[in-house]
Amino acid sequence: MTTPPEPGHPGPDPGLSAIMSERRRLINLAYRLLGSLADAEDVVQETYARWYAMSRQQQDAIDSPGAWLCKVASRICLNLLSSARARRETYVGEWIPEPLPEPTEWTDARPGGDPADRVTLDESINMAFLVVLESMTPAERVAFILHDVFRYPFAEVAEIVGRTPAACRQLASSARRRLRAARTPATPPSRQARIVRDFKQAWEAGDIDALITLLDPDATATSDGGGLVSTALHPVEGAEQILRSLVHLESRLRNLTLVERMVNGQPGLIAQEDGVTVTVYAFEVAGDRIKHIWAIRNPDKLRPWTSAPQP
Known part of the structure; x- marks a missing residue:
């Protein structure tokens, strides 16, 4: 993101490089908090706008610009999460977090995409994890992500959430209980990949017997077309x-x-029509069976996939 000189600033900002180096961290934070890359980008844009709305003297008075940016971005996310609940009540169908491809694929998929926009993929980004985050209150989600994922002390989390450190500790603890209750036994990535591959082949072949053996009897499938x-x-x-x-x-x-x-860092499938990705399938695998399938068809959530490498 290029930032034009601000009125009242005498010249180039000598701290521009340091400030902009925080962009990737902010994108990673905002995506985990919101489950939407588009919203995360908007939050980061707004955060930088607030930084450059200040005078040089005000900026120089801030001891840690990186901490300031994180605090502002987190507060914006907290406000968005609070309003998102009302918005999603009117969302047509189920709402699923925006799926992400491998970073090496999505940068090329977005014209003018900035490598700083890439989200680091780890277990805090897989679809099952993000879906559980959606069940949390905004304060739980922010406290948990800031403390458990980004390692911010509860004293700093408290300033962002507007609660006491003890209350934030309780919020994070509640979030952990939700995650533990929803967690399935870990399946090695190689086995997950094999099961997803078997599912793909059985679906293409119309092999009913194979499909039924690959699905957990209590499996669920959720689709998001956004209306x-x-x-x-x-x-x-x-x-x-x-x-x-x-x-x-x-x-x-x-x-x-x-x-x-x-x-989102785990084996999945995409469906392409004439080279254009029209559906992204994410899976949760427990043991040797598929426990959950998420099918994202909302075109607004498929931007990073539109020009992904062809098979």
Whole structure:
């Protein structure tokens, strides 16, 4: 992001490099807090706008610009999270966090994309983790992400959240309980990749028996079209119901190409039509079976995938 000289600033900002070096950290923080790359970019833009709205004297009085930027970005996110709940009540269908491809793929997919916009992929970014974050209160989510993921002390978290350090400790503890309750036993990445590959091949072949063995009996499938494309408005529960949905989609699958891709750092699939990604599938695997499928079809959430490498 280039920042034009501000009125009242006598010349180039000697601290510009240091300030802009915080951009990637802010993008990473805001995406984890909001589950949306588009919203994260807006938050970072607004954060820098507030920095450059200050006079040089005001900027120089700040001991740690990086900490100041993080605090401002976090507060903006907290406000957005509070309003997001009301917005998502009117969202058509289910809301799923925005899926991310591998960083090496998404930079080329976004014209003029800045490498600083890339989100570091770790376990705090996988789809199952982000979906649990959505069930938290805004204060729980902010306290947990700032402390447990970004290692901010509770005294600093308290300044951002507007609670006491003890209250923030309780918020983070509550968030951890939610995550533990939803967590499934870890499956090695190689096994996850094999199961997703088997699912892809069975779906393409219309192999009902293979599909039913790959799905957990209590599996769920959730779709997000944002009201912009036709999709199931509610989660599909149970392996047999999911199987019926997959069979229903089989005719449409003939016009699509399924490609194995990493989705939020874990094995997933994308469906392409004439080289354009129209659906991203993320999976939660428990043992040797698929526990959850998330299908993101909302075009607004597929921007980083539009020009991903072809198979």
